[in-house]
Amino acid sequence: MNAQAPALTRNGLDLAQLDQTINLLSNQPSLAQFEFRASNQWINGGENRSQIRGFYGVGAEDQSRSADFVYTNGEPPVLLGHNEGANPVEYLLHALAGCVTTTTVLHATARGITIRKLSTRLSGTINLEGFLNLDPQATVGYESIRIEMAIEADCSDQELDELLAFAKDHSPVCNTVCRPVPVMLERV
Incomplete structure (x- = not known):
C-alpha cells in the first residue's frame, strides 16, 4: 500500500502548490495574465x-x-x-474585504508567518447627492472606506505592520478602488 503523505500547509494553503505557482509564473510571466x-x-x-x-x-x-x-x-x-x-456598493465592500484578507493570508504564508485569527470590518461613506445628480459637486461613489483588521499572528508587530502595508498595496481589489481604472460602457 502506497499512502501519500499529507500536504504541508500554512494558513490553510498548500506550501508545495504555492511554490509551484510562484515558480511557474516567475518563469513564464505570460501565464500571469x-x-x-x-x-x-x-x-x-x-x-x-x-x-x-x-x-x-x-x-x-x-x-x-x-x-x-x-x-x-x-x-x-x-x-x-x-x-x-445586498446593494452593489455593499458587494464592493465584500469584494474589498475578501481580497485584502486573501492577499494578507497568501503573503503571510509566503513569509512563513502563521495567522491564528483574522477578521475585518469595513465601512464606507457615500453622499447620494452625487448618485442622484442633486449636487454636481458631490462625489459619485464612496468618499472614503475604512478597513479595520483584527489579526493575531506569530510575528512581531513590525513584521505585521509591514505585512498589512504590503497586502494593501498588492490587493487587486484595493488597488482597483484606489487608482483610476479605465472602464468602458458600450452598447452592444
Whole structure:
C-alpha cells in the first residue's frame, strides 16, 4: 500500500502548490495574465442578478467550475428596493474585504508567518447627492472606506505592520478602488 503523505500547509494553503505557482509564473510571466468575467440580468426595479463561472488564466480557459455563482443585487426600501440582496456598493465592500484578507493570508504564508485569527470590518461613506445628480459637486461613489483588521499572528508587530502595508498595496481589489481604472460602457 502506497499512502501519500499529507500536504504541508500554512494558513490553510498548500506550501508545495504555492511554490509551484510562484515558480511557474516567475518563469513564464505570460501565464500571469488573467481575464475574469461576469454577466448580469436586470430583474425589476433595483433588482438584478450576476452570474460568474468561467475565466481565462494560466494560458487557458478555466474548466474547474461546474455551476455559476449567482449574486442578487437589490436595494433597501429607503432606496426603492425590497432587500432582494445586498446593494452593489455593499458587494464592493465584500469584494474589498475578501481580497485584502486573501492577499494578507497568501503573503503571510509566503513569509512563513502563521495567522491564528483574522477578521475585518469595513465601512464606507457615500453622499447620494452625487448618485442622484442633486449636487454636481458631490462625489459619485464612496468618499472614503475604512478597513479595520483584527489579526493575531506569530510575528512581531513590525513584521505585521509591514505585512498589512504590503497586502494593501498588492490587493487587486484595493488597488482597483484606489487608482483610476479605465472602464468602458458600450452598447452592444
